[in-house]
Amino acid sequence: MFEVLILLFDATLRVATPLVLAAMAGMFSERSGIVDIGLEGKMLGAAFAAAAVATTTGSAWLGLGAGILASLTLSSLHAYACVTHNGNQVVSGMAINIVVAGLTPTLGFAWFKLGGRTPALNGDERFTSITLPFADALADVPIIGHIYSELISGHNIIVYMAAISVPIVAYVLYRTRFGLRVRAVGENPSAVDTAGISVELMRYKALAVTGFLCGIAGSYLSTAHGAGFIRDMTAGKGYLALAALIFGKWKPVPTLLACLLFAFTDALQARLQGVEIPVIGVIPVQFIQALPYILTVLLLAGFVGKAHPPKAIGQPYIKEK
């Protein structure tokens, strides 16, 4: 049983990594007042760029850089549409998702001739697992040592990046001037404007952070979790991260917990396929897959606590003439 749990939590961490990074990315955008349903597209774009560059240069790190760059570009486009031109934020996010969903296999097909995928990555083209110090030495210590060596050690670098991203994001949002201003433009942009701070520039900066983190999330999919890019490899993870962000009430730690919960249900469903549970019987896999979305709907409807979105979310800020 203990072994099974360790395996289950191990899988949870691997699945949660892109969710955590993407949800933290979305947090900056949404807290600054810009709806971002384009997380999916940014991740997918980053996944493709990372795999394409990693396979061409032979370096996973260069791949990661390319992934971040691709995501930043898409995020800038979102900012250009929503902040500069006051365009509809939902439409912009949708458009980015659709363009990337088409563009990645189109370019992949033209460059690699593998029907839209990239060549399989191996060796230095991928982020491989890291054994943390003392993991081997502590492996025989009951429980604690076991958890350390099996569960905490042995992931790739991006999993650890996701883990430290949460405290960093929490610190930046709540303990720095930048974070305060990001939250302020999302709650009351005209007040920020009155204080002589550019709302536009703040939102651009927030979306740059979104692009950066989303780039890491996307690169993880193709260069760490997987070994190469396949079409539509995000498979709704961007939306799931968005759901986690909302379920976490736009706050870092609750959002992390929501990501872990959603990832855990995902890991659990893989284990529970066709397994009889006493009293309940067999739970349909599809129900577990839908659970995160059902929970999010219930939360938004106010049946599970109450979420207060940033006040100015979705509204373009237009200076009074």
Added chain:
Amino acid sequence: MAGSKAGFGAPAKVPGWVNLGLIPLVNLVAAFVISGIVILIVGDDPIMALEVLIYGAFGYPEAVGYTLYYTTNFIFTGLAVAIAFHCGLFNIGAEGQAFIGGLGLGLAALYLDFLPFWAVIPLAILGAAIFGAGWAYVPAYLQAKRGSHIVITTIMFNFIAFSVMNYLLVEVLINPKAGGSPETREFAEHAWLVQAPEFTGMADSPLNFSFILALLLSVAFYYFVWKTRWGYEIRVVGQNEHAANYAGISPSKNIILAMVISGGLAGFVAVNELLGVHHKVLMDFTGGYGFVGIAVALMGRNHPVGIFMAALLFGAIYQGGTELSFEMSNINKEMVIVIQGLIILFSGALENMFRPRIEGFFKRKSATNRVEA
């Protein structure tokens, strides 16, 4: 509602043809220019690609049939998204509503096929509309009564719809003879919709009676939105919720009404796809049509005539794009999705990029004309 009140079909003080013709055209050209650049990057000739696309969409009768068959879906989803826009709502959930509409249609077509065709077909169509409407009702209710954001709720409902259909098609409604693929048995033949007649030359295409339904619904849509009290109330709520409240028009009632109609219209995708083409319920028959409906409604300025034109455009791009992937060595069928996304980007998200300049130009022009007069 997030920013949707401003900009969608807002009347401008410029000639109508500028707002309804020139501006969408400029956005379209911009999307095609970027698409051309992408085609250049992958190493093909964009001009030739455009020729292939146009020939593939309209070059011979069967191609026209395919184009109109895609157009049918886009009219349905375009109208669905438009009615929600009229009420100031953003319905991203047309995809899920169409999918669940397929369930209603399937249940009627599978279990009532002992009835004659003149009974089972209308019942199946009704089933699609009612189930689609029901799937839209829940997010609408939550938005009207509990203040949940309709965009987020409808996104979630798309995923939930997928899971529900996946479960039902895998565990409950599956045809055991289908070799394990998640689909139902075929509908009885008298429940199929008629195909395009022989003399049109489109009999081999999937074009069917749904196209006529789409045209009828477009006319009905026009009368409903602009000529009835209900349509008026929906538009008032969309323009200004406070004013509506003040005038004794209930926003929450109209939000629910508009969304239910929206979901019902989305359900008609199932009529075209399942009753007209596949003759059984299967996974993923919605093929992203619900999302394209957003672009169709935006381009068509939420008006049936505009929606028809935009739907025809997207239908042509879909059909011509299939031809592209056959004819051009470096282009695969995903190029269609790129073009589609770019059109949404330019006509939706970046609609304010060219608009002020074009409007400014015409405003200045009309001002100088007045001075001269």
